[in-house]
Amino acid sequence: MKNKKITRKITQGMYVLTTQNGGCIVDAVSQISAGENPLVSVAVMKKNYTNELLHTNDKLALSIVGMNTNPDIIKTFGFNSMRDINKFEKVETNEVEGVPVILDSLGYMILEKVDMVENDTHTLFIGKLIEADVFKEEDAMSYGYYQEHKEELLKVTTEAGKTAWVCTICGYVYYGEELPGDFVCPICGVGKELFQKK
Ligand code: FE
Secondary structure (H helix, E strand, O other), X not given: OOOHHHHHHOOOEOEEEEEOOEEEEEOOEEEOOOOOOOXXXXXEEOOOHHHHHHOXXXXXXXXXXXXXXXXXXXXXXXXXXXXXXXXXHXXXXXXXXXXXXXXXXXXXXXXXXXXXXXXXXXXXXEEEEEEEXXXXXXXXXXXXXXXXXXXHHOOOOOOOOOOEEEEXXXXXXXXXXXXXXXXXXXOOOOEHHHEEEO
C-alpha cells in the first residue's frame, strides 16, 4: 500500500526562484553539502517556463519568503508565466551577480548551476552557493503553513449566492453548479479533482 499523504509531512519552504528573464515559486530546496560554497538543490516543475530558462542560464537566486512577505509576490511568481506577463514589473528587485533578487524577502542565495537531474515532472537543479545575504531576521514561511492559510493569504473571496469551485492550489474561482468534464485550472493547470465546492 502506498499512502503518499505522508510526503506532506516533509518540511518544505516557500522560495522565489529567479533567473535572468524569469522566475517562479518553489518549495523543494535543500542544502546538500557544507563548506565555503555549499551545494543547494532545488526542484522545478518541467512545465514552468523558468525550468526552460534554467537549462541555458547558469545562475539562479532563491529569495526566502517570510511570514510578513507580501503574499502578492506568491501570486505574481506562482500563478503567472513570463510567457504572459512581466513579473519583474510588479515586484521590487535588486540585481546581484546578474540575477534579480526579491527585496521583500528574508534574504537570498545566489547559486551557480553545477548539475541537473531530469525526472518525469521536475528537474532537480544543483547549484553552488556563490553569494548570499540576510535582509530580515524573521521566521520563514513553511510550505505547510502556506497550504493551511492559502485562502486568507491569497484573499480568495467568492460571490454570495453562487456555487463556486475554488482551486485548492492557486485560489482561482470558477462559478457554476458543476465543473466541465475535462476542466483544468486556467491559472495553474491542475485538474478538477483539486477544486473544492463553496
Ligand atoms: Fe489553480
